[in-house]
Amino acid sequence: MNKIRISAVSYTNTKPFLYGLQHSAIKDRIDLSLDMPSDCAQKLIDNKVDIGLIPVAATLSLPHWEIVSAYCIGAVGPVNSVFIFSNCPIEQATKIQLDPESRSSNNLAKVLLKNYWKVQPQQILNAPDYAESTDPLTAFVQIGDRTFGKTEEYKYVYDLAGEWQKFTGLPFVFAAWIANKPIPDDFIKEFDQALRHGLAHRHELLKELPQRADFDLEDYLMHKLDFDLTEDKKKALYLFLDYIKAL
Numbered sequence: 001m002n003k004i005r006i007s008a009v010s011y012t013n014t015k016p017f018l019y020g021l022q023h024s025a026i027k028d029r030i031d032l033s034l035d036m037p038s039d040c041a042q043k044l045i046d047n048k049v050d051i052g053l054i055p056v057a058a059t060l061s062l063p064h065w066e067i068v069s070a071y072c073i074g075a076v077g078p079v080n081s082v083f084i085f086s087n088c089p090i091e092q093a094t095k096i097q098l099d100p101e102s103r104s105s106n107n108l109a110k111v112l113l114k115n116y117w118k119v120q121p122q123q124i125l126n127a128p129d130y131a132e133s134t135d136p137l138t139a140f141v142q143i144g145d146r147t148f149g150k151t152e153e154y155k156y157v158y159d160l161a162g163e164w165q166k167f168t169g170l171p172f173v174f175a176a177w178i179a180n181k182p183i184p185d186d187f188i189k190e191f192d193q194a195l196r197h198g199l200a201h202r203h204e205l206l207k208e209l210p211q212r213a214d215f216d217l218e219d220y221l222m223h224k225l226d227f228d229l230t231e232d233k234k235k236a237l238y239l240f241l242d243y244i245k246a247l
């Protein structure tokens, strides 16, 4: 049988899932690539893979999509790796630079700016200096490992999963395991078992990861990230998609 092609996120947040896949027999049934989230989405849209751990915002670009796992990259409150960094209070920012690696968080920033902070700074895609701001009125979105240890560098720091929870009272789903075609039930079952195995072995994984003085990896993988795709998270996912459509 042909292998199932899978694109997963290349950040630390996905390492528990990778640990599970690599320590399960399913590794021989998959062809796995690691990509930045925007590329996970594009590969699924272009049918270069069958399943992707894709930013949920990208489902709006798929003619057909199905959630194939009970797990996700989510958070209940602050996630500690998805931020708007700013030199001024967000209500005063005139420009917001978006992160080219993101699809969900860029949209989450847009949804919150419009509906929660009720401001409309100019949105800048692909700014040459997208990962920093020296301008007093320019803020920027940043996701993933590049944000680790960066919260001391800017005067105003907004954790977007935390802000979403203040706005809606709900958790948030950044990325979910999504297929662009029907996947055999036996594969889905084995795949989810492997992901569950990885989540159950996060302490073993943490021993393999290089520790950092400026970021609490254990707190991040054990507490800040919340991997269960609960009913509340699904509710949040569909609400988020509705907000994006209304942008």
Ligand SMILES: C=C(O[C@@H]1C=C(C(=O)O)C=C[C@H]1O)C(=O)O
Binding pocket: 009, 011, 013, 037, 038, 054, 055, 056, 073, 079, 081, 082, 101, 102, 103, 104, 105, 106, 143, 144, 145, 174, 175
């Ligand atoms: C929590 C995170 O979630 C992510 C954010 C994504 C996005 O903004 O599109 C997509 C996948 C996840 O990696 C993170 O990257 O820090």
